[in-house]
Amino acid sequence: MKFVKLANDEGSSRSARSPETHGRLITATIDVVFEHGYAGATMAVIAERAGVTRGAIQHCFGDTRVDLITAVCADILERRQRQYLSAMTEFSQADFSIARAGIKAAYRDPATWFLVEVWIASKSDAILKERVDAYLTSEHYLADESLERMLGTTEPGAIGFREYKYFMRALTRGLALEYSRRPDPELFDRVVDLVIDALSFYLDRVKNGNLDRSE
């Protein structure tokens, strides 16, 4: 039987195509989950988005769907660890402007919502849960640690710091959810600005004991 030539079959040589296919499958997976949800991210849909067939997925990431999802989670975590390390060397003195930029970057990143979708799905899929739980937990810790560094000036041991971290997580994920429905970065960036303004102002006053006339 004859094999139809696909779009990615032009230009690059065959042997050099594997890493590219690998990368395209990962971004395709994230994008499809971002747009259609985990349940809508079928192997066939992902393969079509990447411009390959299901066989390519099998070859690159293993036989099962969970293998693919797990690989994508690992890739995201690895990327974020690198980002975190480079950010840490770049900013020696942490303050609110870094947290501001961090949240803005995080809620827009389809990978953020991808991880949420995977986590939700893992609630009803024991096999998936077993495979990805370590990655999700690591990302959780990474985000926490990152926040502690970004907000270092507000004293991690201080009262309310744990609530603070949970708030940042909830806000980021809530914005990621809204963003997946309605990608309006300008609006959501203004939301982040408003909230960070209020929080930094409030925390600054709390530290200095200037809370008179508050509601």
Place this chain on the structure above:
Amino acid sequence: MKFVKLANDEGSSRSARSPETHGRLITATIDVVFEHGYAGATMAVIAERAGVTRGAIQHCFGDTRVDLITAVCADILERRQRQYLSAMTEFSQADFSIARAGIKAAYRDPATWFLVEVWIASKSDAILKERVDAYLTSEHYLADESLERMLGTTEPGAIGFREYKYFMRALTRGLALEYSRRPDPELFDRVVDLVIDALSFYLDRVKNGNLDRSE
């Protein structure tokens, strides 16, 4: 063939049981979606949770799964409209303490997360989307209107009010997500308190032009 007697077959008379079954199926659906996600909320699982068979669902809510989900959405919306109306008559003068209570109640309500799950699922299911979109939009408007009434003192027309509403939505949904993973009301209530404290304090100062020494 012989029919096995089920648990709900004792006590109440047969004709009086329908409204009860109806209600139990609705709460079962919400709970199962809350715990297992939309994909994990199978007809069989929902029926088992409610203590009936799939036939009961068919009889009460129609032939398809979308019929059931739609009915639950309608029920939630109706209930929230009633809550909204009673809350509006109860509090003539709105302030931040009402918003505080409203968010605390909303993020804990499994129905909040149910609606988010349904909305996510509707992204990859055209038929579901067509049926529930009106309800989701109505709930959106209801929440917006409710917020405007609760925060009436901060002048809806003022700058940043739209950002304010989106923030409340993102926070509520983000907390609902965290809550579905880890039901720790005390922790999340403290998060709400922290944020509302900061926001009310900040907005109060903005109104009075007292923003010196802010970060």
Place this chain on the structure above:
DNA sequence: TCCCTTACATACATTCGTGTATGTATGTTA
């Protein structure tokens, strides 16, 4: 008391997605 409607329970077919196996073409190396 007979019939009819309500309120379910049960059974089966169809579909859709995955898991698995196998086929094909190209670069590479001996």
Place this chain on the structure above:
DNA sequence: TAACATACATACACGAATGTATGTAAGGGA
């Protein structure tokens, strides 16, 4: 240049969930 490994494409079987149809029991009105 022949064998082999890589990098995919294709085909099919199986299972789970849904959609659909039919069966059964109990209460109420004529």
